[in-house]
Structures are given as structure tokens and as C-alpha cells.
Amino acid sequence: MYLKQQLNEALPELEWPRRVMYRDGAERLVLTGTQPGKVMAEGLELAGDGWTLENFTGAIHRGGVALWAWSPTRRMAQLDALCREFWGTSEAVVGIDELFKRVNAEDRSGMIEDWWASERDPQAYSFDFRIGEGPDARWISARGIGGDAGRVGEWVQAIFMDITERKRAEETERLLTAELAHRVSNMFTVAQALTSIVAREAKSAPLFAEDLSRRFGVLHEATALATRSQHGDHAHVAMGTLAERILAPYRDGANIDIDIEDAVAAPPGKVNDYAMIFHELATNSAKYGALSGGGMLQLQGRMEGGASRLIWKEGPAPSRAAKAEGTGFGSRLLKQTIERSLGGRFERTIDASGLRFEMVVPIA
Numbered sequence: 001m002y003l004k005q006q007l008n009e010a011l012p013e014l015e016w017p018r019r020v021m022y023r024d025g026a027e028r029l030v031l032t033g034t035q036p037g038k039v040m041a042e043g044l045e046l047a048g049d050g051w052t053l054e055n056f057t058g059a060i061h062r063g064g065v066a067l068w069a070w071s072p073t074r075r076m077a078q079l080d081a082l083c084r085e086f087w088g089t090s091e092a093v094v095g096i097d098e099l100f101k102r103v104n105a106e107d108r109s110g111m112i113e114d115w116w117a118s119e120r121d122p123q124a125y126s127f128d129f130r131i132g133e134g135p136d137a138r139w140i141s142a143r144g145i146g147g148d149a150g151r152v153g154e155w156v157q158a159i160f161m162d163i164t165e166r167k168r169a170e171e172t173e174r175l176l177t178a179e180l181a182h183r184v185s186n187m188f189t190v191a192q193a194l195t196s197i198v199a200r201e202a203k204s205a206p207l208f209a210e211d212l213s214r215r216f217g218v219l220h221e222a223t224a225l226a227t228r229s230q231h232g233d234h235a236h237v238a239m240g241t242l243a244e245r246i247l248a249p250y251r252d253g254a255n256i257d258i259d260i261e262d263a264v265a266a267p268p269g270k271v272n273d274y275a276m277i278f279h280e281l282a283t284n285s286a287k288y289g290a291l292s293g294g295g296m297l298q299l300q301g302r303m304e305g306g307a308s309r310l311i312w313k314e315g316p317a318p319s320r321a322a323k324a325e326g327t328g329f330g331s332r333l334l335k336q337t338i339e340r341s342l343g344g345r346f347e348r349t350i351d352a353s354g355l356r357f358e359m360v361v362p363i364a
Contacts, residue, residue, distance in 0.1 A: 057080070061082045064162040065082075066079070066081075066085075066159065066160040066161075067082075067157075067159055068157075068158060069155040069156060069158075072116075072156065073154060075097060076093055076094070076095055077093070077094055077096050079091075079094065086131060086138060086160055086162065087131060088102065088131070096115075100112055102132065103130065104130035104133055104137055105133065111127065114127035118144060118146045121147060122145075122146055122148065122149060123145070124145055125142075125144060125145075126142070128141045128142075129142070138164050139164040139166070139167040139168075140160050140162060141163045142158060142159075142160055143158060143159050143161065144156070179333060182333060196293070216249070236265040237266045237271045238262060238264070238265050239260050239308070240258060240261075240262070240301065242274060242275060242278065243258050243260060246275065247282060247297075250282065250285075254290050254291050254293070254296070254297055255295070256297045256299075257297070257298045257299070259301070260300065260301030261301055267363075270341070273337050273342055280333065280334055285297065285314060285355075289314045289354070290314040290354070297312070297314050298312075299312050307344075307362045307363060308361050308363060311356070311358045312355075312356070313354065313356050314354045314355040314356075315354045316352065316353065334346065338359055342361045343361065343362060344360055344361030345359070345360055346359035
């Protein structure tokens with residue numbers, strides 16, 4: 001009865017299979033529509049007992065849909081097998097307060113409010129929340145009909161749907177959109193910084209244009225190097241080579257020392273990540289630090305115990321440079337790239353002596 005009601009709500013045009021006695025004396029199961037006697041599909045018959053509750057449950061579970069019910073008075077919930085998997089429990093009946101504890105801390109308050117609203121509000125509802133913490137949390141969508149229409153006796157019945165993949169795809173899309181906007185902004189910043197550097201040294205307009213064009217060309221080469229790796233070039237790229245190409249346009253405006261061991265290299269598929277990190281650090285330096293003019297930048301790279309260690313150090317920024325806050329999207333992008341994509345860690349300190357950025361990434 002419980003499963004039948006859920007299916008009727010989820011598929012209102014489909015009635016429960018019913019047995020029909022034919023003139024030849026055979027008894028068969030047929031699917032009918034909401035109009036009496038109307039067969040949903042020409043010739044569709046389910047012989048014998050093949051179309052069972054177990055079949056329906058299996059079909060629903062394969063679609064990522066779990067069935068559940070809860071009692072507001074008892075503060076207890078009934079969970080089917082897939083629902084128990086969602087919540088990480090082996091108990092078919094569990095207290096709802098125990099379930100609430102498993103909800104992601106950021107979602108818990110709103111989820112509890114929506115949960116209780118589903119008991120009293122006589123309308124269709126849908127609310128999303130995460131079970132668990134961190135990047136492995138599972139996204140769930142709770143759906144049903146509130147009020148008396150959603151009750152059977154004292155039990156409020158509804159479904160849970162696993163929407164983890166959809167939510168992760170949406171998050172990836174948001175991140176890519178934000179990253180694209182950030183990179184476009186960074187390119188304008190780089191263009192402005194390089195123009196300022198070249199303008200200080202240029203002796204004439206033709207020399208200015210020639211020098212600026214050369215620097216942009218080198219920057220394009222570094223970007224192309226990362227792009228080729230991202231789209232099928234499976235060779236490792238020496239970190240020193242990548243850093244040289246990205247920092248080359250700034251060399252005439254700052255004292256840059258790159259000392260990276262040959263063994264320190266970006267593996268296939270990760271070159272773009274390292275290029276983004278160097279670009280971000282260089283852009284920030286062009287805004288606030290050594291690369292804004294006349295400063296000292298040291299970049300060191302070593303292999304230590306199965307991990308690569310990169311240290312980016314800058315001397316004090318020129319007095320005219322603004323102070324970096326280190327809390328914007330660029331900082332979040334660095335954290336996302338180093339910790340999630342590369343599986344590493346980093347530390348950044350800014351004080352009177354300048355900036356020190358250190359990252360350690362294990363070699364897979």
C-alpha cells in the first residue's frame with residue numbers, strides 16, 4: 001500500500017497494474033490509465049506474477065529514488081533500503097533527531113524548518129540538503145505532498161532523490177564561470193602591469209610597441225603550453241620551464257630568480273593547474289608586490305620525500321603598491337586548485353619583510 005501510493009503520486013497518469021480476466025479464461029496483469037478501461041500501451045501485458053512490488057521498488061531505486069515515511073508524534077522515520085544507504089544506517093526505523101544530526105551543518109537549520117513545514121502545508125514541496133560533511137557529502141532532494149494529502153494514518157509519506165551528480169555539475173559550472181571571469185580580469189591586470197613596465201623603459205613609441213608585443217607573445221606561449229597539456233599532450237612539463245615562460249614578461253621590471261630542480265615537473269593533465277597558480281601569484285605581485293616594479297622575487301622548487309615543494313618569496317612591496325588582502329576569489333581559486341585538484345597544501349604569509357608562499361604537492 002505504501003509503495004502503491006508513492007507511485008501514484010510520482011506517476012499520476014499511471015494506475016497500479018490490475019488483473020483482467022480474458023474471454024479465453026486467461027488472467028493477465030495490464031497497465032491502465034486514469035480513464036477506466038484505457039490501456040496505456042497497445043498490446044502491453046504482464047503475464048503471471050512478473051510485475052511485482054519488488055519490480056517497482058527495484059526500478060525506483062535504480063532511478064535514485066528512495067521511499068520513506070515519518071511520524072510527527074513519535075518523531076520516528078521509516079526508511080527503505082536505498083534510504084538507509086543515503087543516511088548511512090542499517091536501521092529501518094530511526095529517530096528523526098538522529099537523522100537531523102547527520103545533515104550537513106550548513107544545511108541543517110533550513111532543512112529542519114522545511115521538514116516540519118512538510119507536515120502541515122497542504123501543497124507539493126521539494127527541498128534539498130546534504131548528508132555528511134566535506135566534498136564527499138551526498139546531496140538529497142526531499143519531495144512529496146504536505147498536509148493530509150501526504151498522510152497515511154499518522155505517517156507522512158514522501159520520497160528522497162539522490163541529486164549529488166546534478167549538484168556537483170552545477171557547482172562545477174558556477175566555478176568555471178567565476179574562474180573565467182576572474183581570469184579575464186587577471187589578463188587585463190597583467191596587460192596593465194606590462195604596459196606600465198614597458199612604458200618606464202621605452203625610448204620611443206615604436207620600441208614601446210615592439211617590447212610590449214614581445215612580452216604579450218611570451219605570455220601567450222605560456223598559456224598555450226598549459227592548454228596543449230590540457231588537451232592531449234601527455235608529456236610532463238618541467239616546472240622551471242613553465243615558471244620561466246610565465247614570468248618572462250616581467251623580467252625587465254623586477255629582479256627574478258628561478259631555481260627549480262629538473263625533477264620538479266607538472267604531470268600530464270595538471271599543467272594547467274600549475275600555470276593557473278603561477279599566473280595568480282604573478283598577477284597579485286604585479287598589483288601589490290615585487291612585480292609592480294623594482295622588487296625582488298625568488299622561486300625555488302625541490303623534491304622532498306615523494307612530494308614537490310615550491311616556495312615563492314617576494315621582498316617588500318614598493319610603497320606605492322596597494323596592500324593585498326588575500327581573501328578574494330583568487331585566494332579561493334588557489335585553495336580549490338592546490339587542495340582539491342592537486343591534493344596538496346599551502347601556506348601564505350605577508351608581513352613587513354614581504355610575501356612568502358609555500359606549497360607542497362604529493363607526487364602520484
